[in-house]
Amino acid sequence: MYASVDNLRDSIIDINDFIHDHPELGNNEFQAVELLTRTLSDHHFHVEQGVADLPTAFIATYTHNGGGPRIGLLCEYDALPGLGHGCGHNLQASSIVGAAIALSQNLGDLPATILVYGTPAEETTSGKLPMIRAGLFDDLDVALMMHGGDRTTVDGKSLAMNLIDFVFEGKAAHAAVAPEKGISALDGILMTFNAIEYLREHVRPDVKMHGVITNGGVAANIVPDLAVAQFYVRAADRPYLDTVLERVYNAARGAALSTGSKLTINQVKKCENKVNVDKLNQLLLKNAEEAGIKEISPPRSSTGSTDFGNVTYLVPGACLRVAFVPFGTSSHSTEWVEAGISEAGHNAVISAAKSIAGTAYDLIENPSLLQEVKEEFHNAKEAFLKNL
Ligand SMILES: [Zn+2]
Ligand SMILES: [Zn+2]
Known part of the structure; x- marks a missing residue:
């Protein structure tokens, strides 16, 4: 051989x-x-x-x-x-x-x-x-x-893992002249990141949550009407990961509710342990x-x-x-x-x-x-x- x-x-x-x-x-x-x-x-x-x-x-x-x-x-x-x-x-x-x-x-x-x-x-x-x-x-x-x-x-x-896109849709407006007419999709993303930081303290140590902003808007003088973040969420086993995922989704749902933007959660990939x-x-x-x-x-x-x-x-x-x-x-x-x-x-x-x-x-x-x-x-x- x-x-x-x-x-x-x-x-x-x-x-x-x-x-x-x-x-x-x-x-x-x-x-x-x-x-x-x-x-x-x-x-x-x-x-x-x-x-x-x-x-x-x-x-x-x-x-x-x-x-x-x-x-x-x-x-x-x-x-x-x-x-x-x-x-x-x-x-x-x-x-x-x-x-x-x-x-x-x-x-x-x-x-x-x-x-x-x-x-x-x-x-x-x-x-x-x-x-x-x-x-x-x-x-x-x-x-x-x-x-x-x-x-x-x-x-x-x-690790079991889900790769997720969070897509926030808001409403574009002039950021100085009429910000009150806009809904910032980026705010939804930022609040999701913050909520996940708080969540990190209260999950098992084997959980990994890491994300990037793949679309944060196009210009600082336009209220972003679209923003997207991609997150990996991982844990040692699938049953526990599923409970963490629900809390991560809730973090994003809460961000959408408080900013008035529309949230879509897209599953990109799912791996088992x-x-x-x-x-x-x-x-x-x-x-x-x-x-x-x-x-x-x-x-x-x-x-x-x-x-x-x-x-x-x-x-x-x-x-x-x-x-x-x-x-x-x-x-x-x-x-x-x-x-x-x-x-x-x-x-x-x-x-x-x-x-x-x-x-x-x-x-x-x-x-x-x-x-x-x-x-x-x-x-x-x-x-x-x-x-x-
Ligand atoms: Zn590789
Ligand atoms: Zn490889």
Whole structure:
């Protein structure tokens, strides 16, 4: 398996560097998808592009010896506006495609189906969500991902999250001549921010509420008739998050009432907290060690949110983080962009490909291990749902 990854090294690194040097925003990752699907298709994967009505989503399938366990390998390839590949999704796409091809070459007689999922727009609208709604993950036995990081570890937890737009509509007027005829939509936004600051004191410490004003009016001498704020609201679990969300909405509703403006609350995105399968996490870490990664950290206790969390409600899933920047370096930064094509970045891609391919192989080769993973997943999910 490792020899296959090493043989593929040049093309894996070329994919990594090409995607890095051609950053594309969510739902516009056409060059990345062309390269990834062409590579997979050259290696006998059957490619379907445009799944779930998303032009840059795809599923590439390799069926071996009549089928067998269905292993999903998920990759992202979108970049960040103004920054490029500050989340390292170039590493992810290249290592997952490398892992999938190496795996397909080393199955021997073992029946298996390898499915590479191209999931666009992770940073914005989340391609995985419509792909989930289209039922594309339903038949999987397991879903694996990788992500670059400041340490090699697995995601133990992630936060449930809602991304919301608050749209306030008021009435425009001359701000000096006839302010009494205007209704300031911006006032509604400012009062919402203030109310959320007061709310912050009275929620659990795992709650994160952070917002920006995306439209605060056009000129200081016009009473703003339209203002928009975007907020992320997160918590460790969905039931508690839903109670916090209602209080956040009430903060905005109160602001609309007191300013006389009209409020619309738009849901942009919703992510669930991850259902954790420890056996799968440990299997990924064991394979990372075998692939030669020296320093391995315990699962991360503090994370953001991911649309992969929604996938882990459907099938057992785990994500391997592979170090390629110094410990403590924040993602969404120029340091991450620069490291994406460094030697450390290249090495991370290769060891991640080996780790993911090795993990998938273990699950295919050992049906009782796969069964144990599935049982732990069902128990973890049931325990979670009981608490709803
Ligand atoms: Zn990111
Ligand atoms: Zn990311």
